[in-house]
Amino acid sequence: MIINESKTQFMVINGEEDDRNPIIHDDLNITNCDMYTYLGARFTQDGRLTSSVKAQVAAKMCHVVKFETFVRRNPDAPVAVNKKVFSAALVAAILYGSTHPMYADPTICEYKRRALTKFRLSSHNLAIKRERWSRTPRHERLGIDCDLNAIQDEEHVLSVCPRFHSIRTDYPSVNFHFPDFFK
Numbered sequence: 001m002i003i004n005e006s007k008t009q010f011m012v013i014n015g016e017e018d019d020r021n022p023i024i025h026d027d028l029n030i031t032n033c034d035m036y037t038y039l040g041a042r043f044t045q046d047g048r049l050t051s052s053v054k055a056q057v058a059a060k061m062c063h064v065v066k067f068e069t070f071v072r073r074n075p076d077a078p079v080a081v082n083k084k085v086f087s088a089a090l091v092a093a094i095l096y097g098s099t100h101p102m103y104a105d106p107t108i109c110e111y112k113r114r115a116l117t118k119f120r121l122s123s124h125n126l127a128i129k130r131e132r133w134s135r136t137p138r139h140e141r142l143g144i145d146c147d148l149n150a151i152q153d154e155e156h157v158l159s160v161c162p163r164f165h166s167i168r169t170d171y172p173s174v175n176f177h178f179p180d181f182f183k
């Protein structure tokens with residue numbers, strides 16, 4: 001397995017002080033961290049919910065300030081506009097912990113956001129994952145949605161498969177290219 005050192009750190013919950021020493025193996029040096037952000041949600045090393053809530057609040061404060069500034073600068077804005085800005089600037093960032101356009105766009109409904117979240121967490125049912133359990137070799141985990149005879153993985157479904165072409169054109173604000181979609 002190849003480990004990307006710049007993207008890898010570890011946390012210790014309920015361990016000893018020594019457990020936090022860097023993990024050194026050959027040229028690899030993995031360091032300890034107090035906090036980790038996973039898909040926008042913050043986890044803290046002390047394992048306490050109050051710490052992660054505090055970290056989350058601190059990180060999201062800038063979105064509250066942004067909304068405050070908008071309201072102050074546009075005192076005559078109609079309620080509907082305020083609501084839209086509220087939803088785009090705050091709800092997406094705070095509830096979903098992400099500024100991904102699929103979360104920020106108020107015209108995208110809840111079940112689609114939920115589907116996106118599942119997809120981002122790799123909690124999907126594509127052949128690449130489903131057929132792993134039946135030990136089908138990777139190159140045989142093909143999709144049946146189109147006649148490209150391609151491996152049905154995230155990249156194929158998001159960026160290539162003609163079956164989902166209309167979804168890509170329906171949401172021009174979303175970058176469906178892989179792996180940009182997950183950023």
Ligand SMILES: [Zn+2]
Nearest residue numbers: 143145146161
């Ligand atoms: Zn396809």
